[in-house]
Amino acid sequence: MRQHRRFAFDLKRLILLLALVSTVITLLTSYLAIFQVEKKLLIESSLRASQSYAARLSLTADLFFNAAQKQVAYSADLLGDEFDNRDAITEEADRLQVQSKRFSSVLVVDKTGVVRAASRNSAEMVGLKLVSGANTAALSTQNPVLSSPFRTAQGNHIMVLSSPIRNARGGYLGYLATEIDLSKSSIVDTLINARNYRKDAYIYVIDREGDVLYRDASGWIESVPQGHVNKALLGDREQGFLLMDNLQGEASLAGFAAMEVAGWTVLVLHPARADVVLLYNVMMQVLLYTLPIVILVFICIWLLTRYISMPLRQLASRADTMDSEDVSQEIEQINAWYYESSKLKTVMLQGIRLLHQRIEKLSTEAHTDPMTGLLNRRGFYELVDKQLTEVSRIAVITLDIDHFKKINDTYGHDVGDVVITQLARLILDSSREGDLLCRMGGEEFLLLLPGASVTQAIQLAERLRRQVESHHFEGAGNVTISLGVTHFYPGRDNIDGALKAADKALYQAKNEGRNRVINL
Numbered sequence: 001m002r003q004h005r006r007f008a009f010d011l012k013r014l015i016l017l018l019a020l021v022s023t024v025i026t027l028l029t030s031y032l033a034i035f036q037v038e039k040k041l042l043i044e045s046s047l048r049a050s051q052s053y054a055a056r057l058s059l060t061a062d063l064f065f066n067a068a069q070k071q072v073a074y075s076a077d078l079l080g081d082e083f084d085n086r087d088a089i090t091e092e093a094d095r096l097q098v099q100s101k102r103f104s105s106v107l108v109v110d111k112t113g114v115v116r117a118a119s120r121n122s123a124e125m126v127g128l129k130l131v132s133g134a135n136t137a138a139l140s141t142q143n144p145v146l147s148s149p150f151r152t153a154q155g156n157h158i159m160v161l162s163s164p165i166r167n168a169r170g171g172y173l174g175y176l177a178t179e180i181d182l183s184k185s186s187i188v189d190t191l192i193n194a195r196n197y198r199k200d201a202y203i204y205v206i207d208r209e210g211d212v213l214y215r216d217a218s219g220w221i222e223s224v225p226q227g228h229v230n231k232a233l234l235g236d237r238e239q240g241f242l243l244m245d246n247l248q249g250e251a252s253l254a255g256f257a258a259m260e261v262a263g264w265t266v267l268v269l270h271p272a273r274a275d276v277v278l279l280y281n282v283m284m285q286v287l288l289y290t291l292p293i294v295i296l297v298f299i300c301i302w303l304l305t306r307y308i309s310m311p312l313r314q315l316a317s318r319a320d321t322m323d324s325e326d327v328s329q330e331i332e333q334i335n336a337w338y339y340e341s342s343k344l345k346t347v348m349l350q351g352i353r354l355l356h357q358r359i360e361k362l363s364t365e366a367h368t369d370p371m372t373g374l375l376n377r378r379g380f381y382e383l384v385d386k387q388l389t390e391v392s393r394i395a396v397i398t399l400d401i402d403h404f405k406k407i408n409d410t411y412g413h414d415v416g417d418v419v420i421t422q423l424a425r426l427i428l429d430s431s432r433e434g435d436l437l438c439r440m441g442g443e444e445f446l447l448l449l450p451g452a453s454v455t456q457a458i459q460l461a462e463r464l465r466r467q468v469e470s471h472h473f474e475g476a477g478n479v480t481i482s483l484g485v486t487h488f489y490p491g492r493d494n495i496d497g498a499l500k501a502a503d504k505a506l507y508q509a510k511n512e513g514r515n516r517v518i519n520l
């Protein structure tokens with residue numbers, strides 16, 4: 001019987017699931033790998049770009065300070081010879097201020113920190129004692145000094161570049177101080193152009209301690225440092241890059257380069273978020289490029305899965321109908337194209353062959369009388385149902401051995417068996433092809449004569465009776481039989497009714513003295 005039970009997971013679904021899971025895992029791993037590599041490349045190139053931009057800015061600033069320092073040193077040299085000549089040093093200070101575009105004012109300071117002479121635009125400073133940090137540094141080091149930005153008492157935001165003045169014997173006389181006005185210095189312009197690099201970048205200049213001197217959002221920072229960068233992060237390197245938080249605490253990519261003259265560091269920073277967005281765009285592109293291939297792969301997997309599972313699926317569905325007659329033919333047609341399915345197909349075909357043989361044997365055993373080889377009662381009824389429906393008329397003869405009990409009792413059961421077997425042979429020999437002889441039980445037989453008339457049946461019954469009467473049965477000698485004859489029309493009459501009538505005729509034959517034929 002065909003079973004319609006379906007499992008949630010059949011082979012096709014399982015293979016499909018397995019293939020899909022492995023494909024998805026492979027894809028995800030690949031995307032993750034691409035993501036990591038891209039991230040590394042992007043961040044590294046971003047960091048390197050920031051570093052090289054910081055280096056460029058640092059070089060530009062260095063060129064500026066270098067040139068300025070040389071100019072100041074040159075004038076300081078000249079002043080050493082004429083330090084006592086106030087007119088001459090005033091003249092030189094003024095010349096330096098006017099000729100140079102870099103300095104807002106020029107002061108000649110003696111070694112006590114008092115302004116000895118000044119360019120004309122700062123004449124009011126002459127005679128004042130300076131107290132700024134830049135002054136202290138210049139006097140104490142007696143070396144060229146570049147100060148941090150600071151605001152003067154007059155409110156000017158400046159940076160001081162100074163150079164020591166010495167006499168011909170090298171004696172320290174004081175220093176030449178030049179002020180760089182940070183509100184209009186070209187160095188400010190240079191650094192402010194950081195936006196040329198990228199819009200989200202910020203430029204910082206930090207001093208040796210990490211205090212922020214310049215921030216391109218605010219320019220050069222005034223007296224109080226507005227921020228602090230952990231200088232240790234930069235290490236001892238002249239240039240480099242690193243990941244760090246900006247002053248707002250945002251994760252940023254930073255490149256840096258040290259300024260040689262000032263000893264400060266230029267830091268170029270931009271938030272990492274922009275690169276992350278870029279990275280996601282790149283990943284989206286990768287996804288878009290690979291998507292059609294992924295879909296194609298999925299379709300191929302699906303088709304292949306169908307192709308692989310098909311033979312097993314077909315074999316499995318035939319397993320439900322192994323008892324049907326044409327199942328072998330159906331299995332033969334299955335394309336079992338790979339080893340396992342072909343092996344299974346062969347085994348199923350063998351199994352079905354054996355099963356059918358066994359069923360046939362059991363069926364034969366169930367329908368046959370083992371002693372005579374004739375159909376038994378069950379076999380008779382099945383055959384009648386199957387084969388005799390199309391015959392218009394059937395004659396029925398029932399026959400029974402007379403006094404068989406006596407034969408058994410007199411000669412033994414084995415002799416009785418021989419009598420039954422020989423009688424079956426006798427009847428078979430006398431009947432036509434197409435006639436149907438059955439052993440209905442014990443010593444009772446039934447003979448169906450399809451198409452025969454009652455007269456023909458009576459004649460046959462009489463002939464049989466005489467043959468048996470004259471036959472010598474081994475071990476038992478002469479035996480007689482009684483016969484009942486009737487007929488019926490299969491389309492019209494019931495077989496059971498005919499059998500009853502035949503039995504009745506037989507019963508009458510027995511009653512009337514046995515060894516006779518009665519027709520009813």
Ligand SMILES: Nc1nc2c(ncn2[C@@H]2O[C@H](COP(=O)(O)OP(=O)(O)OP(=O)(O)O)[C@@H](O)[C@H]2O)c(=O)[nH]1
Pocket residue numbers: 400401402403404405406408412413414415416417420441442443510514
């Ligand atoms: N040897 C042998 N005896 C059988 C077999 N089947 C039934 N018998 C015997 O057949 C006998 C049938 O006896 P009954 O039905 O009483 O009838 P009967 O002795 O033939 O007498 P009537 O039929 O009235 O002439 C019984 O003794 C059964 O044991 C068989 O296969 N072999």
